[in-house]
Each structure stands twice: as C-alpha cells, then as structure tokens.
Amino acid sequence: MAASRTPWLVLASVALLALLALSGLDPYDRTTWLMEVAPVMLALPVLWGTYRRFPLTTLLYICIFVHAAVLMLGGAYTYARVPLGFQLAELFELSRNPYDKIGHFFQGFVPALVAREIMIRGDHVRGPRMLAFLVVCVVLAISATYEFIEWGAAVALGQGAEEFLGTQGDPWDTQSDMLLAAIGAVTALVLLSPIHDRQIRRLDP
Numbered sequence: 001m002a003a004s005r006t007p008w009l010v011l012a013s014v015a016l017l018a019l020l021a022l023s024g025l026d027p028y029d030r031t032t033w034l035m036e037v038a039p040v041m042l043a044l045p046v047l048w049g050t051y052r053r054f055p056l057t058t059l060l061y062i063c064i065f066v067h068a069a070v071l072m073l074g075g076a077y078t079y080a081r082v083p084l085g086f087q088l089a090e091l092f093e094l095s096r097n098p099y100d101k102i103g104h105f106f107q108g109f110v111p112a113l114v115a116r117e118i119m120i121r122g123d124h125v126r127g128p129r130m131l132a133f134l135v136v137c138v139v140l141a142i143s144a145t146y147e148f149i150e151w152g153a154a155v156a157l158g159q160g161a162e163e164f165l166g167t168q169g170d171p172w173d174t175q176s177d178m179l180l181a182a183i184g185a186v187t188a189l190v191l192l193s194p195i196h197d198r199q200i201r202r203l204d205p
Helices: 002-023 030-050 058-077 083-091 099-121 128-167 172-203
Strands: none
Touching: 002 030, 002 058, 030 058, 058 099, 058 172, 083 099, 099 128, 099 172, 128 172
C-alpha cells in the first residue's frame, strides 16, 4: 500500500512546496508569515524522514495537506485579513474575521488523528474510551503550548506580535482558540474514527 502511494505523496509534497513558495512571495508581514508557516517547514522533513519506517494512513496525509494549506493562507494574509474570513463574517454577520478560528479548529482536528494513529499503531493504549480521552488531552496540550508560544511572541516582539496573535480585540481569544481545538478533536474522532481504523488495519494487518 505504501509503495503504491509514493508517487502521489511526492506530487503532494511538490504541491505543498509550491504553495509555500507562493505564500511567501509577498506576504502582508514577513515575520508573521515565517511564524505561521513554521509548522509546515518542520513537518515536511519529518514526514519525508519517517515515510519508509512509519508511513501514515492516506487519510492522515490528506488532512495534513489541508491543514498546511490553512496555515499558509493565514501566513500570507495574516489571519485577520484572509479574504475568505471576511466573506464568512459577512455571510454569518460576525463582528470579526473568523479565519483564525478555522485555523484553531484544524489545530485540533488534524493533531487528534496524528495522536490517535500513533497510540493505536504503537499499542500505547487499550480501549476506545481511554483512547478518545487521551487524544483530546494531547490536543489540548498542543493548543495550550501554542498559546504559550503566542504569549512569548507578544513579550518578545511587543506591538509587532499583533499580526501573529490575531486577537482582533477579543479578550477571550485564547480561551476560544482552545475551545475550537477541542471541538476539532472531537469532530475528527466522531466523523473519521471508522475510516481511520480501516486504513490503520490495512497498514498494520
């Protein structure tokens, strides 16, 4: 299965690199772009380096691709200025650009599947209830760590961190970010666990 997917994964990697370059051609703020796309720059070498000994499910590769696209779009415009967000704000009569909430939803959705796959294939946990509980705990830990990073950026960069933080004047931005990550994790578990299990069984029969 892994070998038959290799050409498609190479093509997806090339597409991601092209999108990464495109997003960095003329970003709204270069520092913000670099901080927003840093997870993509870190994840790609890890995925390439681990492909032969620990290939992931096709479902997870697709989700990672989508998540990377969300990050790169947010990096190019900054989250508060993504055109899609303005369209959604107008459609739902929102007071702010909600694109950063989409990003935090995916920050829960995709890591939940990553954690789930590692736990199942490594036989680290038994029982679906404990698995779901630990997956959500991992997602919330990742979300909290990201909020610490944002706080550190705010302290280090001062006013220059405003584009990276993307709070748009919301005093509860941190809490709502973590809530969206938790919702993303639960959504992934509810919607994708059956197909994820089938693909894991095909990888590790």
